[in-house]
Amino acid sequence: MARAENVNINLCAIVPVYRHESASRAVVEKLASYELPVILVDDGNAPEGHEILVQIANEFPKVQLVTNKVNLGKGGAVRSGMVAAVAAGYTHALQVDADGQHDMDMIPFFVKAAKKHSDDLIGGFPQYDDSVPKSRESGRKITNFWVAIETLSREIPDAMCGFRVYPLATSLPAAKKFRNNRMGFDIEILVRLSWAGVKLRFYPIKVSYPKDGVSNFRLFHDNVAISLTHTKLCLGMLVRSPLILARRIFKK
């Protein structure tokens, strides 16, 4: 089937927020400056954090606040945002982390790429400066190694970047097929979209870690959970490998 190119898309941004309510204001401001509607997901923040998000939603006309009463985790927050986006009629969602680590000036480039390749997932390929913690850098390398095995390809240069445009017609059904609510979500959805035959395109984006930034990444817990995700995805690949390989052969 021919892929849709340069068609009209209805795009919003999804910003999942947990303990990043202060940093999220600048992210929302930047999105608003590009006239993008925003779905801000309050992922079970404390009352003070919730209050700040309510203020932001009241201040910016194109911001819709979605509230998870309890903290579900990053994946749970993005999934809630996707459900709200589809209900509101959006076809695509730019997922942006609330911590302001990504180069927001790349938004127009990513939007253009999503319009040009509207069936495809448009992902960020992080270009880190010296501020990246070493532990996070090596964790990503290990993840990207496993993802190549899980997809039997090198099509995903980075599976953890929190800046990407989802085509919702394929991404929400994929996101509903698994329960991974925490940090493994970013990885698992890309692998599942690849299994489903969705084309994944990656473009560089600068990422920096501010010195006083809040990280929710729990080195031990999240790395153990991510290892379990890889175990599950490797088994999933074994089951699907005939299909994945057949699709590749017949596409040529």
Ligand SMILES: Nc1nc2c(ncn2[C@@H]2O[C@H](COP(=O)(O)OP(=O)(O)OP(=O)(O)O)[C@@H](O)[C@H]2O)c(=O)[nH]1
């Ligand atoms: N970790 C985490 N993040 C959440 C949760 N709910 C929503 N988020 C949001 O998900 C995004 C990613 O969280 P970060 O703490 O920056 O995680 P990360 O980018 O993998 O980790 P760093 O590389 O240390 O920044 C941010 O926008 C968070 O506010 C949650 O329960 N846990």
Ligand SMILES: [Mg+2]
């Ligand atoms: Mg982050």
